[in-house]
Amino acid sequence: MILLSTLTFSTTIFAQTWIWYPGDYEIWLGNKMNNRRTERGAFFPPFWKTDSHFVVVEFSKQLNLPQPEEIEIAVEGTFNIKLDGKLQFGMPTRFKLPAGIHSLNIKVWNQATPPTIFVNGKTVKSDRTWRVTYEDKEWIDESGKASDTSATVYLDADCWNFNTKDQRPSLYQLPRKPMEAVTSERKRDGILYDFGRETFGYLVLKQLKGNGTVNVYYGESSEEALDTEHCETLDRVLLSTADSYTFSNSKAFRYIYVVTDKGISVDHVEMDYEYAPVDYRGSFRCNDKEMNRIWEVGAYTMHLTTREFFIDGIKRDRWVWSGDAIQSYLMNYYLFFDSPTVRRTIYLLRGKDPVTSHTNTIMDYTFFWFLSVYDYYLYTGDRHFVSQLYPRMQTMMDYVLGRTNKNGMVEGMTGDWVFVDWADGYLDKRGELSFEQVLLCKSLETMSLCADLAGCAQDAEKYNNLATDLREKLLPAFWNEKKQALVHNRRNGQQSESITRYSNMFSVFFGYLDQSKQQAIKHSVLLNDSILKITTPYMRFYELEALCSMGMQTEVLKEIKAYWGGMLREGATSFWEKYNPEESGTQHLAMYGRPYGKSLCHAWGASPIYLLGKYYLGVKPTKPGYAEYAISPCLGGLEWMEGTVPTPQGDIYVYMDQKKIRVKSPGGKGYLSIPSSKGIKVVEIPAGKEVEFKY
């Protein structure tokens, strides 16, 4: 494990790179992300606490130099340098280190952007091996001697990929490239431009002549762009003759409706497309063209919503939401395997102490945050990240445990948003929801695992005991023998009559139920049309995962084609926040009581990416970082399929048709499950060469 994690970071550990206090750059950059939301021209920041970076940070490194060495120093902030505790004059950009054993400290103050440093010498380079603290407690006594710093908490510095002096982290921007509209058409007083599909970036007006106001109405649909009174985003700006004007705030759109004052004309409209520079490492192809299109549109949806962080959707919030993010992470493991963006998003969602509310104010989103940390470890093997994060996991769990009732269960208290899902029917949010208890239980198990990874055996036992206690209460509290299902909630100790899918499906793939109860739930809930249907791709993700985990890939494939294929048939070029096949026309655009409130490019819309990689190509880690993994391919009714799944060691290739399976694996211990008339046969597969198995 340790070897793997070293491998994962080898590109950054020994190269000079800009470094900072873990989580601080991430939180600061996240504030820029979350505060880019606008609603009809008004700034719209989040409603939860916005944290910020530590404004004074000390970076330190113990040196042992065979030769004297000059280092180059770049810093974002006001700083000092101490060598062996002695302050050096000024803020030097070069500094000569003597040979021998020395301690080097750089202390930085920066209110506006995170304190960051870049050090480059022959052997002394800023990297993850530097230690950082926000509180060095280096007081001096009357004799001038430095005092007790034994309680000072140090972490390892964090970094990304800013590896040259000029790549100042605070200046980071995603790359852009110009793109043109596909068609334009005069409509009423203005011109409607169509960029051909959902996109994201900065509108550029060219060859402006005259003076006057330019109004721009953005639409994910043409209806939205043309509905100047109700479209969700717009710009209005007073301009005069110029070659070009680029709007400073990015927007999501497929359509643009430009209406100008009489005094001004705009000859040409284009855009700067802004995108995350990710690689499409995961892939999927099969004989079914609709499925291929679903995968492609899912991947594009993921690409648009993968930005500095994994955001919910590109038009409206552009916020980082925990329940949305955990699905992005999981899809990401089957598409980009972009681990830095996962880590950044996890840091941002956690924020800083003190914890004053649930993650994004939502109880269930707190639990998804815990779960996402262990998922990350399982896919990447990055134990170091978990160790550094662990203290923040503890204080987050302290907050949760401080809000449990006498049964050790959570109930919505004032200020808690009990979300569950956007449902087309009544969901009772009062009392003890079985869904929330199941997630809390899994969160406690996660805490126990992570405590262990952080080397805190006592904590691991404590959380394990709490998880076990709660797990043992779940069935007595919520199982209804008559209904053969977990009921939705319990109020004042009384089970409700209501059955919903949520806790039932999670219990299935969390393995909280024995085989007989799983089978019971399959019929009493999952395949029971009288139970309130799920109409968000968000919860369909888990619903279909539950069915896949019970081996129902054939049924799920049909469902994917019906549901995601349904969106495609409605003209989707990216997948939506919500889709109810029973609605029609512009009903599909409305949400939150607003005619265009719905996001038509929402990360959680892309879940086939995950399902196809994990349950059809059938690849998943069984030990952290794919040290060991399973390949259990399943056609689920397809004639053939092939694809790749990214891992820390490289990409795993899988091909399957009705007669044979071919795999190629880059490393780790892989176990292939081959169907046969006698059941499943498991074979270990060699690394580095393609092998074929007939069945």
Place this chain on the structure above:
Amino acid sequence: MILLSTLTFSTTIFAQTWIWYPGDYEIWLGNKMNNRRTERGAFFPPFWKTDSHFVVVEFSKQLNLPQPEEIEIAVEGTFNIKLDGKLQFGMPTRFKLPAGIHSLNIKVWNQATPPTIFVNGKTVKSDRTWRVTYEDKEWIDESGKASDTSATVYLDADCWNFNTKDQRPSLYQLPRKPMEAVTSERKRDGILYDFGRETFGYLVLKQLKGNGTVNVYYGESSEEALDTEHCETLDRVLLSTADSYTFSNSKAFRYIYVVTDKGISVDHVEMDYEYAPVDYRGSFRCNDKEMNRIWEVGAYTMHLTTREFFIDGIKRDRWVWSGDAIQSYLMNYYLFFDSPTVRRTIYLLRGKDPVTSHTNTIMDYTFFWFLSVYDYYLYTGDRHFVSQLYPRMQTMMDYVLGRTNKNGMVEGMTGDWVFVDWADGYLDKRGELSFEQVLLCKSLETMSLCADLAGCAQDAEKYNNLATDLREKLLPAFWNEKKQALVHNRRNGQQSESITRYSNMFSVFFGYLDQSKQQAIKHSVLLNDSILKITTPYMRFYELEALCSMGMQTEVLKEIKAYWGGMLREGATSFWEKYNPEESGTQHLAMYGRPYGKSLCHAWGASPIYLLGKYYLGVKPTKPGYAEYAISPCLGGLEWMEGTVPTPQGDIYVYMDQKKIRVKSPGGKGYLSIPSSKGIKVVEIPAGKEVEFKY
């Protein structure tokens, strides 16, 4: 009480003024203050956690307008405006409010400086009646309805005196005025300038000719300025021909030694004196010229160290230290009565949650912070401030109580600085120090009083119980019957043999001892020369206060003349950080193992200001905000004295000679103690006119 507190704020409550989240502007400005420290040209920030402002803050106000009204809006930060929950377009500088009942919200994001707003309309004005939060929890449900904000914590907005649109809080600077050196003299390679007395500001070089480096060595003494290798502060800058160059960083000095390269000449040197624009409301004069000079130099010392905050000293740290600050506050109540600077300093010292160390890392300084809050209330009557601060007092006390041992006592743990005093002898810092327990006990009493003020009766009882428990343990734990004194400490349940002055003198004026023990301590400790002497004005403050509280003004006056008079005879133009009469010559300049480490202008040096006002003029509040107060003048060997003491109602004037007392009081219920042959006679004095009493 409520009436008084309204009176205190009447000037700001109903006028438009820039407002912010309480404590946030103070903490941000404090970071600028604390980070101005340099040591020989190196930036030197504090070693405790530097907190920062909430970067997103929502300001709200419920309106009931008889007429529509247009407001002018200025904001530091990116902002939005919501009227009745509806977002408005853009970031308007003027906005029309309709008549009727409405809710107005302004939400601001600012990473670099605190979110602040200024609103000015005919009746709608930003002031302390606005509510603020960093977390409004205004989520919407699927229907677009705003959800449960019932757990959102609001505070009242805070402000200072930025009452016009252009006075942006983030641009605040203390005023400056040019001042000239008194003498200049060529010394070795440069010129030594003498500004005549200790001063503070920005050096200005005039009529520069040529090119080259200018080296400036600052000294509180001529020895320091001339000792270019060891002076504490210096500047080195490459300059060329110019009319004038002003250094950007302020310095403290009396002497400047300027040494230039051959290539450059500086024709003239002056300075921009920087100062707090305070009124000298307190005053003291008597027949003894030395005492008058002591008061004047004390007042000047206080003026130099009263800046944006009450700092320790002007040369070296310029940091805000809690133990230093509480004395500044007390002196301030007898000199400037500058309450905003007290509040700012209290906010800055507290910082933000989570609490990760003692105040300034020092255990005793945490306790002085608690004590200072109630002092502030007693002198000002500002209950509102205590209520707003109370949650931060609670979390600070939670930190303390989380670090008590099985006896409910505090012992230094790793990372705790147990300071007590800079002593010229060994002070054991291990185990349970009686000094720390006495301060903890008083802190718990303070918490109980403040909980009551904040309307938290249950808390008040809890803290009172804790205080009572601890107080009952003090004598059994520390009283040594043989030595007739509290011992210094106890280790593993064993009293040490050591007696120091600290806990004994605090127990006296905290009233923790009965009369017989007080008298015993007077002889066994306070007047006992074999007990380790105090050589800082810091602890002499309390030592002399203890003696004064026992009626020993005559002895204390002699002591003041000896000690503070001693500094004057050594040439002091401001009072020092430490003074040991047994030292001589340049020994007086050294500290912390550095030849000029000692600060020669240290706030805690000015304590006669407090002693003369409280125990000679004899004025002190007996009910909060001087609603009731005592005047108990005491000549202490003087022939006559007169002076003024500021109060929220105005200044109290007191004159006393050996035959009569004259007082004039502006309001409140004043009780004058008049000495007579039959003992003390107390009379209530009328407000608004001078009255004379013969005795």
